[in-house]
Structures are given as structure tokens and as C-alpha cells.
Amino acid sequence: AQKITQTQPGMFVQEKEAVTLDCTYDTSDPSYGLFWYKQPSSGEMIFLIYQGSYDQQNATEGRYSLNFQKARKSANLVISASQLGDSAMYFCAMRDASYNQGGKLIFGQGTELSVKP
Amino acid sequence: EAGVAQSPRYKIIEKRQSVAFWCNPISGHATLYWYQQILGQGPKLLIQFQNNGVVDDSQLPKDRFSAERLKGVDSTLKIQPAKLEDSAVYLCASSLLLGGFTDTQYFGPGTRLTVL
Numbered sequence: 001a002q003k004i005t006q007t008q009p010g011m012f013v014q015e016k017e018a019v020t021l022d023c024t025y026d027t028s029d030p031s032y033g034l035f036w037y038k039q040p041s042s043g044e045m046i047f048l049i050y051q052g053s054y055d056q057q058n059a060t061e062g063r064y065s066l067n068f069q070k071a072r073k074s075a076n077l078v079i080s081a082s083q084l085g086d087s088a089m090y091f092c093a094m095r096d097a098s099y100n101q102g103g104k105l106i107f108g109q110g111t112e113l114s115v116k117p
Numbered sequence: 118e119a120g121v122a123q124s125p126r127y128k129i130i131e132k133r134q135s136v137a138f139w140c141n142p143i144s145g146h147a148t149l150y151w152y153q154q155i156l157g158q159g160p161k162l163l164i165q166f167q168n169n170g171v172v173d174d175s176q177l178p179k180d181r182f183s184a185e186r187l188k189g190v191d192s193t194l195k196i197q198p199a200k201l202e203d204s205a206v207y208l209c210a211s212s213l214l215l216g217g218f219t220d221t222q223y224f225g226p227g228t229r230l231t232v233l
Contacts, residue, residue: 004159033218043206045160045224052219091159095218103212104150104173105222107159 002027004092006108013082014116020067021077021111023092032096034075035105036066039089048090051075079113087115118143121225123209129231135197138228141190142211148172149186150222151194152208160208166192196230204232 003026013019025034036048051059051066059066067076079086089112093105122141130136142149148167152160163182165173168189177184181200186192196203206229210222 031218033220035221037224043208043227043229045208045210045227047221047223050219050221093159095220103148103218103220104162104165105160107161109157110159 002094002096002106004094004106004108006092006111008111009109010112010114012114012116013079015084016081018078018080019082019113021079021090021092021113023075023077023108025073025075025092025094027094027096029096032094034066034068035093035095036064036075036077037091037093038086039091039110041088045091049077082115084115084117087113089113121209121211121223123207123225123228125228126226127229127231129233130199132201132232133198135195136199136230137193137195138207138209138230140192140194140209140225142192142209143223146211146213146223147189148212148214148220149192150210150212151184151192152210152224154206154208154227156205163194199230199232201232204230206230 005024032053034051038046049061049064063080065078089110091110092108150165151163154160163177164184166186169186184194206227208227210224212220212222214220
């Protein structure tokens with residue numbers, strides 16, 4: 001069965017430093033996508049970055065990069081040069097290609113990131 | 118491009134009352150999803166529509182929850198009667214395609230429901 005594990009309930013980082021948020025996943029399907037979302041206290045889920053299982057290179061989007069280690073089944077999010085506005089919950093999610101699933105996202109428990117000035 | 122719209126943003130009701138939430142997806146997105154997010158957890162899919170047909174409602178408590186997507190555009194989610202454990206944020210999302218592992222889902226601001 002699909003599963004996403006985020007082992008860090010909360011993280012602190014100093015402003016302007018880099019931080020890594022951990023995510024491991026489990027699926028038997030060779031075709032899958034991994035997503036990271038940011039959820040500020042306002043509640044909206046904001047899409048950050050996507051990595052496909054067949055992508056050869058790690059995904060990057062501005063200050064966000066995804067450290068994809070397929071053999072270890074990990075998809076860690078790296079935020080460079082943290083800003084105060086990065087303080088939020090971060091969710092790792094996965095969907096696989098199985099049609100029966102309909103493409104639903106499976107989410108982890110989330111990591112609460114706090115950026116200190 | 119306008120994002121996913123949801124209303125209301127907040128709702129407080131007594132248990133056993135009914136409530137309805139509305140969602141308008143991003144223009145042109147064929148697939149619409151309703152997720153329930155209980156405090157401290159990740160979102161969980163309730164129902165997924167492709168145009169106006171249901172693709173997956175296996176996690177929807179059908180004795181009290183119902184949803185429809187008329188004309189394949191906006192959607193409503195209803196709870197009748199509400200229970201205390203229904204207190205959660207209800208998130209609507211949309212995506213361009215059906216399924217496939219590359220299709221990105223975009224979320225609305227959510228409706229925070231409190232059942233007293």
C-alpha cells in the first residue's frame with residue numbers, strides 16, 4: 001500500500017540558512033509522482049515542487065529543490081536561504097499511476113517549520 | 118489565472134445540523150477533488166470527480182456526506198447531519214487531467230468547519 005512518512009513533526013531554522021525536510025515513501029508501482037505542498041496558518045495548500053519517478057535530475061523551483069534518492073525511497077525538500085514567510089506546515093505527497101486509484105494524493109503527517117529571525 | 122475558489126471560509130454549526138460547501142475549480146480543469154483535513158493530519162481524499170462523473174468516493178461516509186458536480190464545473194459538498202468528528206478543514210482541489218502521476222493538484226483556501 002502507498003505510504004508517506006514525515007518523521008520531523010517540527011523544525012527550527014535561522015533566517016537565511018538552508019533547511020532539509022525529510023520524506024520517505026513506499027509504493028510498489030514503478031510510476032509515481034512526488035509533491036511538496038506548503039500550508040500557512042491561513043489554511044491554503046500551496047504547490048511547491050514535483051518530482052516524477054522517471055526524472056533523472058532532481059527538481060528545482062527557485063529556492064526549493066527536491067533531493068530525490070530513488071533507491072532509498074526518499075524525497076527530501078531543501079529550502080535555501082530561509083525567509084520568515086517560509087514558516088508553515090509542509091506536506092509531502094505521492095500519487096501513482098494506477099488507474100484504480102484515480103490519482104488521489106496520499107499525504108504525510110506534515111512538518112511544521114519555524115524560521116527564526 | 119484565477120485559482121480554486123471555495124466558500125464559506127469558516128462555518129460553525131451545532132451537531133445534527135446540515136452544512137454545505139461550494140467549490141469552483143480552475144477554469145478548464147476536468148478533475149475536482151474534495152479532501153478532509155483533521156487538525157494535525159494530512160488531507161484525506163473524500164471524493165474525486167472527472168467532469169461530472171464520480172471517479173473515487175470510497176472514503177466518503179455516504180450515510181451523511183454527499184457531493185455533486187453539476188455541468189462538470191463547480192461542486193458542492195454537503196454534510197447532513199453533522200457530527201462532532203466532522204470538525205475539520207475541507208479542501209477542494211482541481212487538476213487538468215484525470216489520474217496519471219504527473220498531474221498536479223491545485224488547492225483552494227479551504228473551509229474550516231467547527232461542529233459544537
